[in-house]
Amino acid sequence: DQQVKQNSPSLSVQEGRISILNCDYTNSMFDYFLWYKKYPAEGPTFLISISSIKDKNEDGRFTVFLNKSAKHLSLHIVPSQPGDSAVYFCAAQYNNNDMRFGAGTRLTVKP
Amino acid sequence: KAGVTQTPRYLIKTRGQQVTLSCSPISGHRSVSWYQQTPGQGLQFLFEYFSETQRNKGNFPGRFSGRQFSNSRSEMNVSTLELGDSALYLCASGKTGGAEKLFFGSGTQLSVL
Numbered sequence: 001d002q003q004v005k006q007n008s009p010s011l012s013v014q015e016g017r018i019s020i021l022n023c024d025y026t027n028s029m030f031d032y033f034l035w036y037k038k039y040p041a042e043g044p045t046f047l048i049s050i051s052s053i054k055d056k057n058e059d060g061r062f063t064v065f066l067n068k069s070a071k072h073l074s075l076h077i078v079p080s081q082p083g084d085s086a087v088y089f090c091a092a093q094y095n096n097n098d099m100r101f102g103a104g105t106r107l108t109v110k111p
Numbered sequence: 112k113a114g115v116t117q118t119p120r121y122l123i124k125t126r127g128q129q130v131t132l133s134c135s136p137i138s139g140h141r142s143v144s145w146y147q148q149t150p151g152q153g154l155q156f157l158f159e160y161f162s163e164t165q166r167n168k169g170n171f172p173g174r175f176s177g178r179q180f181s182n183s184r185s186e187m188n189v190s191t192l193e194l195g196d197s198a199l200y201l202c203a204s205g206k207t208g209g210a211e212k213l214f215f216g217s218g219t220q221l222s223v224l
Contacts, residue, residue: 006153009151031210032210032211034212036215041217041218041220042217042218043115043201043203043215043216043217043218044154044201044215045215046212046213046214049212051210089153089154091154093210094210095209095210097167098144098156098159098167098169099144099156099203099213100156101146101153101154101155101156102153103151103152103153104153
């Protein structure tokens, strides 16, 4: 059962523009959400997270938005840089249960 | 502080064989989770161990098993390998396994021929 969904397998944006990556979830019990970034042949690295009591969390160029009623979250990267090109995974968790990941979105930032 | 260490980095096996993968979590972390990554499937959760006990388990057949030792190091075993088991196996560690970020190792790339 795919409780966390990333419906866009890929996204291409121009350097300097905004990148918006989307994620939907089905389990209303999830109360902690994260974004991970992954380069080829490396493990995912943590990028940013948000608790369900918030609707926005910002860290430098990265902002995560959470819409609980729509069960939707998004990651905004502004401005996008070529080094941001990677696969981005959305993840969700609640209590001590396992962390569930989406299928990932491959972001390509063109110079 | 050393990160999550996974060994071996690459592994080639044939169908029917078994394999054991190893993971050393970050010092002080007591939770270890295992994930399988295949193209287009994202990270599929295998199981999670906390203080030597399996606390959560994903939807994988019984051929996939694991354990955790008293020093929090973990091993994952796959018996009777199938071609479809070819994947990147990732280990992640966390302090409590609760609502927290996980730290991933670089993974073990398993190829089953």
